[in-house]
Amino acid sequence: MTVDTDAARRRIIDLFMSQEKPLLERWARLSGMPGDELRDLHQALRDALGSEQRDLTDVRGLLAEVSRARARQGYTPTETARAVFSLKEAVYELIEADGQAEALRGFVWFSRLIDDLGLYTFETYTAAREKIILDQAEQLLELSTPVVKLWEGIVAVPLVGTLDSARTQVVMEKLLETLVDTGSEHAVIDITGVPAVDTQVAQHLLKTVVAARLMGAECVISGIRPQIAHTIVTLGIEFGDIVTKASLADALAYALRRSGVEVANTAGTRIAVRAERV
Numbered sequence: 102m103t104v105d106t107d108a109a110r111r112r113i114i115d116l117f118m119s120q121e122k123p124l125l126e127r128w129a130r131l132s133g134m135p136g137d138e139l140r141d142l143h144q145a146l147r148d149a150l151g152s153e154q155r156d157l158t159d160v161r162g163l164l165a166e167v168s169r170a171r172a173r174q175g176y177t178p179t180e181t182a183r184a185v186f187s188l189k190e191a192v193y194e195l196i197e198a199d200g201q202a203e204a205l206r207g208f209v210w211f212s213r214l215i216d217d218l219g220l221y222t223f224e225t226y227t228a229a230r231e232k233i234i235l236d237q238a239e240q241l242l243e244l245s246t247p248v249v250k251l252w253e254g255i256v257a258v259p260l261v262g263t264l265d266s267a268r269t270q271v272v273m274e275k276l277l278e279t280l281v282d283t284g285s286e287h288a289v290i291d292i293t294g295v296p297a298v299d300t301q302v303a304q305h306l307l308k309t310v311v312a313a314r315l316m317g318a319e320c321v322i323s324g325i326r327p328q329i330a331h332t333i334v335t336l337g338i339e340f341g342d343i344v345t346k347a348s349l350a351d352a353l354a355y356a357l358r359r360s361g362v363e364v365a366n367t368a369g370t371r372i373a374v375r376a377e378r379v
Contacts, residue, residue, distance in 0.1 A: 106206070106207075106210070108203050108207075109203045109204070109206040109207030109210065110207045110210055110211075111203075111207075112199075112201060112203040112204040112207055113192070113196075113204055113207035113208065113210070113211045114150045114151070116192070116195050116196065116199060116204060117146070117147065117150060117192065117211075118147060118150075118151065120195050121143065121147075123195070124143070124191055124192065124195060125139055125140065125143055127190075127191040127194060128143075128187060128188050128191040131187035131188075131190055131191055132183075132184035132185075132187040132188070133184065134167075134184050138167055141163055142160065142163055142164070142167070145159045145160045145163050146160055157214075157218070160218065161218070161221055164185070164218060164221055164222055164225065165221075165225045167181065167222075168181050168222040168225040168226050168229075169225065169226075169229055172226055172229060172230075178222060178223050178226035178227075181222045181226070182219040182220070182222045182223060183219075185215065185218055185219040185222060186215060186216070186219045188215055189208075189211070189212050189215050192208070192211060193208060196208055246258065246260065246268060246271050246272045246275055247259065247275075248275045248276055248278075248279040250279075250283060250285070251289065251353055251356075252353070252356070252357060252360070252362070253360075254283075254284070254285050254286050254287060254360050255285060255287045255288075255289065255353070255356045255357070255360060256276070256279050256280065256283060256285045256287070256288050256289070257288070257289040257290075257291060257349070257352075257353075258272060258275075258276055258288065258289070258290050258291065258309075259291045259293070259294065259349075260272070260290065260291060260292050260294055260295050261294030261295070262294065262295070262296070263295070263296070263302075264292075264295060264302045264305050264306070265301075265305070266305070268305075269305040269308060269309060272309055273308065273309050273312045273313075276288060276309065276312070276313055277312060277313070277316055280313065280316045280317075280318050281316065285318060286317060286318050286319060286360070287318060287319050287320075287321070287356040287359060287360060288313050288318050288319070288320045288321070289320075289321050289322075289323055289349065289352045289353060289356060290306065290309060290310070290320055290321070290322050290323070291322075291323045291324045291349045291352070292306070292322060292323070292324040292325075292329070293323070293324030293326070293348075293349065294324070295324070295329075297329070297332065298329045298332055298333060298338075299332070299336065300336055300338060303333070303336075303338045303340075306322060307340070307343075310322070310343055319344075319356075319359065320343060320344075321343075321344045321345070321346060321352040321355055321356055322340070322343060322344070322345045322346070322352075323345070323346045323347070323348060323349045323351065323352035324347075324348070324349065325345045325346065325347055326347070
């Protein structure tokens with residue numbers, strides 16, 4: 102028996118077009134979605150099915166907006182997809198009431214079309230979530246690598262946690278931007294909060310120092326604890342002519358002296374700072 106697929110599809114489309122009010126009412130009860138969203142989706146589907154090309158671009162665009170909006174409202178992608186899939190049940194009820202064999206045969210085609218649209222909501226949700234995660238990761242990187250001004254002409258980068266390639270790139274960019282904005286000639290890279298220094302971490306530090314030097318800034322690495330010093334020697338890591346200090350205070354004092362600022366302990370814990378006039 103030969104099945105006229107075109108006739109079957111046309112009958113489905115005719116039912117979809119002619120039974121707008123009962124279809125929307127049933128779809129609303131089954132899906133739980135607002136009537137405005139359903140009317141927009143229904144109209145977009147009507148336009149797509151009524152055209153020769155049956156282009157679903159506008160339908161997908163509306164579904165993407167609905168999916169993102171429902172995600173912000175706390176709906177899961179499964180709930181949104183089920184709301185779309187419920188249109189099949191509403192259409193099937195129209196087919197049963199119609200009682201024509203062509204409509205029943207065309208339901209397979211219509212069901213696949215709605216399945217594709219429902220799965221598209223999953224894709225939209227996943228893409229949106231991935232973008233949010235990437236944006237949050239970039240924000241965390243920026244927050245975890247602050248560049249602070251310690252003194253006129255002196256900035257510091259306190260590093261905490263593991264230093265990898267992505268974070269090194271952020272450190273270099275923020276450091277170079279700050280050097281340009283502040284006109285600083287001295288930078289202190291403090292690794293007190295870095296748990297361990299291996300060859301890879303050392304290479305990242307050297308890249309940062311070289312980048313700062315290209316901007317005309319002298320770098321000091323502080324936070325060289327005994328354990329880190331032992332590791333550096335064991336691994337044979339060479340910092341060359343880069344100045345290293347045990348603490349941030351020592352590095353700041355060094356940078357101040359290099360800047361022409363005299364630091365003197367005048368009485369107990371009181372520190373007098375005087376800028377030498379050149």
